Amino acid sequence: MSSRPELQAPPEIFYDDSEARKYTSSSRIAEIQVKLSERALELLALPDDGVPRLLLDIGCGSGLSGETITENGHQWIGLDISPSMLNVALQNEVEGDLLLGDMGQGLGLRPGVIDGAISISAVQWLCNADKSSHEPRLRLKAFFGSLYRCLARGARAVLQVYPENLAQRELILSYAMRAGFAGGVVVDYPHSTKKRKEYLVLTCGPPSLSTAVPSGKGEDGESCSDEESSGDEENQTVRNSDRHRPRKKQKINKKGKGREWVLRKKEQMRKKGNVVPPDTKYTARKRKARF
């Protein structure tokens, strides 16, 4: 059986009472959720003027991400499809308001009222058809369309997603773009399979300077890896499209690979346990021309 919850059951069934309880009892899950939501808030880049905003938390679950929003001093409204998870949120006495709803049916919100939206590990659920009436494309369209409408102009939405594969990411992104959003994917820890996290950073409104994807640093692969090694470890980000590592170049010059290279290779072979002739003054020495 796959470890992906999306493949096991629809969200309102998968997140039953026992699964929901994990979100209060497991400190590991909680820690990851909090980290993800802190990063999402950071990417949301709300103006730093101390004014509380009204945010939307899509797939709020037990309200772990909402608590991060509260800590940052903002008001929020949470939406989730699982009653069990919302019950946990009630027990946790979260500050925001909760709605029981399906994001694939569109968000029933008035236009232009929300200052920003975050979503932690939720949007990939839309790619599954859990009922015969579900059509992933229509659900994605309804979701992104209604999200675009309810956000104020210039507001951002940061959606952390776990796409199953490349096609799924493309699908999600293409429907976001079709709804009118500008933006792209931000990938944290692109080289790690476990820590790798993807965020869709979407901006409401026509593309402009302010709508640039935040991690737009490093247009080519090389400068990007430079940034990584110099920047702090926590915030490594690379744009999805620039994720090509520079190929290792073999040092071959006119003289051949050289003595150092041969000695290194011999050392490697020795470590593997192979029988290697000893290093002498003849090792890697050029033959005379008359030979």
Add this chain to the structure above:
Amino acid sequence: MHKNKRLLNRHSISLYTNKPLPSIKSNKEKKREKKMRLLTHNMLSSNIKGVTNGFPLRIQVEKVVENQVEINHDFLRNIFPKIHWKAFSDASRILGYNQLPEEPPEPSVLESDVDFLGKFHHALLELHLEEGALFCPETGRKFPVTKGIPNMLLLEDEV
């Protein structure tokens, strides 16, 4: 946060249901009571297919809770332009709070009138609908509110 929690048990004003009033809960349960604020009501609209104007949702009250929270003037000033005043003041009256003017006040009031800000804050963030229902203004579809969570799930033919 939960310093001053009062229960305003009131008679159901619904024309649709004759449900008995919910019994008063024990103290321990009271603490967990959650809410739908008028802030959220003011943002919500009906999402049913074919409905052109799903706002504002009509409120049916079974139980209202008051829950004092700290006032933040900046937030109130920020949110004020987004509030649909008519729907907001009507809703506050349904929840039993009559202090708000019916006509939208001048934005300049927000700068100086602390008294008004207090009222606005109270109605927006401290009045909670705990039990009741919301009704779509066009189709009359009922969205029940239990434990302060409106159930906005639609049936398949409504999507």
